[in-house]
């Protein structure tokens with residue numbers, strides 16, 4: 001089941017992101033949370049971090065999972081999902097290395113990297129919350145539109161629209177990504193699905209109107225029974 005709420009501005013929507021994160025870490029001090037990066041959740045993450053620090057909330061037991069990564073960039077490159085999460089979540093909350101599951105953007109062998117992350121996720125009791133944005137092409141994580149979706153963690157060829165992602169503005173030659181697949185996304189107890197930005201309007205309209213289709217991977221979220229979809233009204 002997908003519940004939908006509409007917000008007048010990004011600030012109000014980000015308050016909800018913060019609220020869901022706080023609820024999750026308070027309910028389960030050992031929660032595992034899978035984080036998308038990018039502009040959609042950013043302000044919500046900042047509010048969450050502030051709330052945790054201001055109220056001295058114990059997050060030492062939570063596990064953070066990085067949803068996806070661009071392949072081939074150095075881990076320190078400011079375009080990486082790694083850099084984003086280090087700056088916004090890992091460092092400010094002092095998350096220990098052992099509590100952080102993260103793809104290496106410069107793995108020597110990406111198939112091996114997929115296996116490594118798979119076994120770390122399998123060792124968790126569950127994923128309590130997955131936070132997702134939507135791509136201009138309807139992608140979820142880096143599960144791109146195409147003839148099929150790959151259920152497992154996998155390496156993907158980036159779609160032409162994804163290559164224009166704002167995170168990649170200052171990079172060249174990024175053509176592949178590594179991502180959690182729908183098997184893990186749909187096994188998450190709850191999904192918070194964030195839709196912001198006018199460039200997402202068509203993908204979101206398709207999400208609303210289409211049946212489940214590999215042409216718009218976001219439609220796969222309709223198979224989950226606990227998706228909270230939060231939408232910034234400014235998309236239209």
Ligand code: F6R
Pocket residue numbers: 035036037038039040041067068081132133134135136139140141142165166197
């Ligand atoms: C990034 C990710 C992507 C983004 C999507 C929207 O980790 O998983 O699927 O969520 O491309 O990106 P923004 O929020 O930057 O518009």
